[in-house]
Amino acid sequence: MNEERKRVCRPIEGAERGQLFAWWRAGCTVAQVSDLLGRDYASVRMHLLAAGGFSPREPKVNARHLTDDEREVISRCLVRRYGVRQIAAELGRSPSTVSREINRNGGVSDYRCVAAQARALKQKARPKLCKLATNARLRRVVSKTLEWLWSPQQISGWLKLQSADPTMHISHEAIYQSLFIQTRGALKAELTKCLRTKRQMRHGKPAGTTRKGQIPGAVSISERPASVEDRAVPGHWEGDLIAGTQTSFIATLVERKTRFVILAKVESKQTEHVIDALIREMKNLPSHLRKTLTLDRGSEFSDHSRFTIATDLKVYFCDPRSPWQRGSNENTNGLLRQYFPKGKDVSGYTQGQLNRVAASLNGRPRKTLGFHNPTAKLAELLR
Numbered sequence: 001m002n003e004e005r006k007r008v009c010r011p012i013e014g015a016e017r018g019q020l021f022a023w024w025r026a027g028c029t030v031a032q033v034s035d036l037l038g039r040d041y042a043s044v045r046m047h048l049l050a051a052g053g054f055s056p057r058e059p060k061v062n063a064r065h066l067t068d069d070e071r072e073v074i075s076r077c078l079v080r081r082y083g084v085r086q087i088a089a090e091l092g093r094s095p096s097t098v099s100r101e102i103n104r105n106g107g108v109s110d111y112r113c114v115a116a117q118a119r120a121l122k123q124k125a126r127p128k129l130c131k132l133a134t135n136a137r138l139r140r141v142v143s144k145t146l147e148w149l150w151s152p153q154q155i156s157g158w159l160k161l162q163s164a165d166p167t168m169h170i171s172h173e174a175i176y177q178s179l180f181i182q183t184r185g186a187l188k189a190e191l192t193k194c195l196r197t198k199r200q201m202r203h204g205k206p207a208g209t210t211r212k213g214q215i216p217g218a219v220s221i222s223e224r225p226a227s228v229e230d231r232a233v234p235g236h237w238e239g240d241l242i243a244g245t246q247t248s249f250i251a252t253l254v255e256r257k258t259r260f261v262i263l264a265k266v267e268s269k270q271t272e273h274v275i276d277a278l279i280r281e282m283k284n285l286p287s288h289l290r291k292t293l294t295l296d297r298g299s300e301f302s303d304h305s306r307f308t309i310a311t312d313l314k315v316y317f318c319d320p321r322s323p324w325q326r327g328s329n330e331n332t333n334g335l336l337r338q339y340f341p342k343g344k345d346v347s348g349y350t351q352g353q354l355n356r357v358a359a360s361l362n363g364r365p366r367k368t369l370g371f372h373n374p375t376a377k378l379a380e381l382l383r
Contacts (some may be wrong), residue, residue, distance in 0.1 A: 012039065012047050021055040024048060027203075052180025053202030066093075066101055068117050074101065075113040131170055132178045132186035138168055139186060142175060146187075146194045149338045150364050152176050157371030176202065196338045215297050217305065218317040221325055228292060231257045234381050235291035237313070238329035239278065241269065241300055242336055244346030249300075250354065251277050252336065254329045255289070258377035259369060261332050261361055263354040271303040279310045289381070292316060294326055335361060 012020060016037065023033045034044040066074075070091055077087045084102070088095040102108060105116040132139045145155045152175035160169055178186040180201050192200055228236045234257040241249045251264035251274060264277040282290060294316045295301045304315045318325040339357045340346050349357075362378075365371040 012037070012043070017047075018055075020044065020047065021051075024053065024203075025055065049201055051201075052177060052182075053199075054177060054181065065120070066097070068113070071101070071113040071116050071120075074098065074116075075111060078102070078108055078111055130178055130186055131174060135167060138170060141168070142170065143187060143191060146175075146191045148364075149194055149196075149360070151196065151335075152179075153367055154365045154371065157367050158365040161365070161371050194338075196335060215299070215302055215304065215317055218297065219315065221294060221316045221318050224292065224294065224316045228256070228294075233291070234258060234378075235289045237282075237293045238326040239293055239295050239301075240326065240329050240333060241266070241274065241298065242333050242340060243342070244340055244344050248345050248347035249274075250336075250340065250346050250349070251281075252329060252333055253278070253281065253293075254332045255374075255378070256328055258374045258381065259328055259332065259366055260374040260378045261336075261358050263336075263358045265349065265351045265354055269300050271300050274300040275303045275307050278307055282307075282311045282313065286382070287312075294318065294329075296323065296326060332361070335364075 020033055020037060023036055028036070030045045030048065031041060033039075033048075034041045037044065070093070073091060074087055077090060082090070084099050085095050088098045091098065101116065102111050105111050105119060132142060141159070142155055145158070146152075150158070152172035155175060156170060156172040163169070175187075179189075179192050179195070180199075182189055189200075192198060197203075227233060234255060236256045237253050238256060239251065239253045241251055243249050247268070249266050249269050251266050253262040253264070254260070262281050264281045266277045267273040278293075282293075290311060290313050292315070293307075293313045295304070296318050297320060301315075301317075304317075307313070308315055323330050336357075339360075359375070362374040365373050369377055
């Protein structure tokens with residue numbers, strides 16, 4: 001093996017461990033972190049998996065406790081046959097503190113600073129069982145709702161609405177930690193497959209890429225009425241396509257105020273087929289829920305004028321490379337990846353099956369709605 005590429009097999013500790021997690025939080029991949037550290041890929045990955053991708057908390061040092069350096073001073077002084085009071089004066093500590101330290105770690109003849117420090121760290125580590133490990137009822141509810149494809153944040157918010165009992169409340173971060181840190185023994189590792197990303201550990205968030213394109217005759221989002229921005233009035237929609245394979249797609253529509261989602265089966269990405277599907281779905285809505293539609297600049301929406309004529313909805317287009325201008329739609333498309341993973345052919349889904357998927361997503365509590373669900377919010381508007 002080339003010596004330049006050889007990895008050193010030693011524990012990852014101290015400042016090196018801190019640097020590992022700093023690079024990981026910054027969005028570096030496992031391969032990049034292993035190269036930066038000069039460590040084996042498998043070792044770095046195992047270290048990250050053991051911690052669930054979370055940076056381990058550094059232990060807090062209490063000023064009343066002896067430090068590693070102070071224990072080394074005690075060891076040297078004992079070799080020189082110093083008395084307890086002399087050692088205490090050297091350290092600026094109470095004689096009783098020094099006496100207890102020596103007696104509990106082998107006495108004057110057998111005291112060793114390394115062994116004493118190891119014992120102190122072991123005594124200090126008193127792991128507390130997490131809430132999910134001690135509350136079987138809460139664990140069952142969290143496990144079941146994860147199987148329903150709810151996110152930890154949705155579960156946390158929904159539980160606070162459902163019960164005033166604080167023992168049935170849990171933060172979304174505690175759920176993630178119980179999923180990713182398996183040594184806690186609270187939730188089964190298989191439940192990570194129910195998460196939208198299906199990840200096995202916490203990742204950093206590097207910047208992503210966005211699509212760009214131009215549409216003839218497109219009306220810019222900058223000309224959209226300001227009243228659309230505050231979401232005070234229903235009937236303003238955002239639309240897009242999500243791809244299964246390179247030849248299979250589903251049209252998605254999201255109402256900005258309620259986050260209610262509609263899925264439409266499309267035969268292909270051709271603008272004729274896409275616009276036909278959007279017209280079909282939007283015509284099923286009452287007129288007061290049909291005001292505007294904001295799209296990205298994909299060529300599949302180039303026949304937008306026909307859509308406007310058929311539905312009486314005004315169409316606006318986001319700026320190039322600005323998906324955040326359709327934030328509700330982008331977020332919803334991410335949630336839909338739990339049902340339609342990338343690379344999976346979606347052409348075999350019927351409209352009825354898509355409607356059931358939409359109903360499932362619309363029944364999930366949403367943080368932005370105060371952990372109520374889109375179906376309930378839309379029902380309020382239709383009364």
